[in-house]
Amino acid sequence: MLSPPHDANRDRAPARAAPGRTGHAARLLDFLAARRLEFVVHLGGIKGDTESCGDTLLAARQRLLDQSPLPLVYLPGETDWAECGRAANGRFDAVERLNRLRELFYPADTTLGQRALPLMRQSEQATFRSYRENVRWHAGGVLLVGLNLPGDNNHWRSSRTCPASCC
DSSP, rough: OOOOOOOOOTTOOOOOOOOOOHHHHHHHHHHHTTTOSEEEESOOSSTTTTOOHHHHHHHHHHHHHHHHHHHHEEEOOOGTTTTTGGGGTTTTOOHHEEEEEEEHHOOBBBBBBSSOBOEEEESGGGGGGGGTOOOOOOOETTTEEEOOOGGGGGGGGGGTTSHHHOO
């Protein structure tokens, strides 16, 4: 019995979508959904290195990710908040931007996307109430964990200013 010819491009994902190109990102999410995956994990970088950290851009990216046909776990990267103090990003306070990401992207104990999955958030523990982005969930009998640990020393400038809960 002969096998059908293999189409090398059939299982190849489209090129990585640049953060500012939402049409490409939407097509990538559709491509992943066509593969019948259980969920998608986005490991930060919802904006480019020189894009603003402003609310308008963040809200637009949240709407894009929330339209994912698959459940989508978003973990922020350093360009999403830790580097927001740079001139090219608008000279925002980085911690304030992290708090805004938490408000926009983590309002519920579920993934983003049209088909949400339940998540357990670190913020369920009183000591870590603000850490909404740190999550765990089960899939296929496996415990998965997502943590926000961008850059060097989790954005703390020195060990003297780093609280014990972060270092």
